[in-house]
Amino acid sequence: MNLADNGLVAKIPAELGSLKKLVTLFLGPNNLTGKIPHSVGNLSSLQCFYVSYNHIEGNIPNELGQITSLTVLTMGPNNLVGSIPSNLYNMSSITVLSVSQNQLLGKLPANIGLTLPNLQIFGIGMNQFSGSIPLSMTNASHLEIVDISANSFAGQVPINLGDLKGLQRLNLELNFLGNNSSKDLAFITSLSNCSNLQALSLADNNFGDVLPSTIVNISTLGDLSLGRNQISGRIPADIGNLVNLHILGADANLFSGSIPISFGKLQKLQALYLHRNMLSGHIPQSLGPLPTEVGQLKNVGALDVSENKLSGEILWKIGQCLSLEILYIQGNFLQGPIPLSLASLRGIQYLDLS
Incomplete structure (x- = not known):
């Protein structure tokens, strides 16, 4: 049943719970309100439940965790509150869990990567989650997209994230990660093992110390965002090895020294943010925006x-x-x-x- 992209209003009817053979249910985007009825737990054949882009409120019903066939659960943006039911974290069949843009809170279970081993997409951005990133996250070896942005996560990022060989997007921005120490960015070295990583955002955290030169080994990156941290030292001289970069944000840090000449290799670059640092010297001729060529x-x-x-x-x-x-x-x-x-x-x- 696909009712997405309409103008449906009012509440989700409890009678939907009688559709025992229903496999997929798409209810968003619409203008649905009210709570998710507890009767959804009776949809024993359901594999995909999509209620994103509505105005659903209240808690996520525990009964969703009773549907052993569920593989895809997307529930944001909405107005959901409370925590994610613990039994949902134990559903090994889940491949997509997306609850972004709600008012959900709580900490992630320490064993989340073990209890959700088939997880491919994990999106909980723009909520009120807190605590640390569980070390077990890397046990979910099929992960491709991890978005925990705009929450209150703190502490160090697991150093072995590179074990997620299929990782494509990692969004950690707008949290309280790192503590301006020499260990803050150690995890970057392991990301060299992620041969499909296209987007990495670490912006608006507490990351400090020097940017590891191993960042230049992630040659698949198209979007790299480091802005508004406390990263110091020089920009790695071989930054031009990231030949697929479209966007590079390194603004509002403590970078010093000169702008690397190798920036000229970034032929796909569309946006470059280096403002509010302590850079000095000349703008290299290889970059483009320089005294003789800025008019181009x-x-x-x-x-x-x-x-x-x-x-x-x-x-x-x-x-x-x-x-x-x-x-x-x-x-x-x-x-x-x-x-x-x-x-x-x-x-x-x-x-x-x-």
Whole structure:
């Protein structure tokens, strides 16, 4: 039964529980409200239960954990509260467990990777979960997507995450992970074993110390987000080995030294955020946005090189970037006149030269 993408309102009828042969039930996106009826536990043949993108409230019923055939359970975004029933963590048949964007809370069981050995997608982002990431997580060897972002997880990230050989996306952002110590980023070395890893987000945590040079061995990465931590030291010189990068965010850290020349190898790069660090020296010619070639960025909409130690005059060729809407170059050591060419930026909306 697929009722998704309609305008259905009101509550989920308890009578659905009488459909003993129902295998798949898609109820979202819609505008359903109320609680999930306890009668869903009678759907003894159910394999896939999808109620995402509604306005469901209340607790996740314990009865869902009685459906031994259940493999896919997706329940967010909604307005669910309370904790995930303990019996759901013991359903070895589950391959997809997604409850993102609710108000769920609690700690993850220490043995979650052992009791959910077939888990492939684990999404609990944007809730109120806390505690540490269980070491047993790596026992769920089929995991491809792990998203625990925007919660209150703390402590160190398990150092053996690289045992998840099929991992494609790892999102740990917006938590309290790490404690600004030398062990915070040790797990990155093991991720070199994840030959399919495409997205890694560590932004908005408490990660500190130097970024391990082994990060450059994860050549499949397309999205790397490190922003708003306390990572220090130099950006690894061989960062250009990440030839598949589309987005690199390293802003608001404590990176120092010069911008690596190898950035010029990143031919697929679409967004680069290095602002609010302690970088110094020249912008390398290999990068593109440099004194003689910045005018070639005809389609760039935003340019932010603020809060660094750039010196010299403001480049007149910035006026050739006719698509610019945002230009932030504040917080540097620039001097000299404001180029008349900036008057050519007819679409500019935000300009900070302070």
